[in-house]
Amino acid sequence: MDKNEAIKIAQRYIDMVNKDFPVEHAMLFGSYAKGTNHNDSDIDIAIIFKNVDDIIDRQIKLLNMRTDDDLLIEPHPFSTK
Template identity: 45%
Template sequence: MDKDQVLEIATRYFELVSKELKPRKVLLFGSYARGNWHEFSDIDIAIVVDSIDGDFLDMASMLYRLRRDIDD
């Protein structure tokens, strides 16, 4: 996967997350951000919010479910 494909996936994830949260920032980090990815690299994305309403584990579970919607 090239960096353009990764940015497209990150954008789709941001759009899904934005329907559930109000992210202040979405950050790409790790090997794709550094430019040293390989065939088996994953995509590392951090979601920055001002606060979390409710239970953190429920929020983490929701973010994981959204990720499944864009996984290949």
């Protein structure tokens, strides 16, 4: 998979997440962002939310939202709070 395909998968995932948890900002980082990805690379996404009280709980919810199409997504939630 190339960077453009990773971005498409990430965007679909962020759109889905945004329906349940309003996303302030999302950013691709890691190997796909740097162009050093390989066959086993995951798609690291920093996802910034407003006022998240329990970031671990949000992480679990984000992981559970992944579908078969986006299992390579590794969401990393952050809060502006």
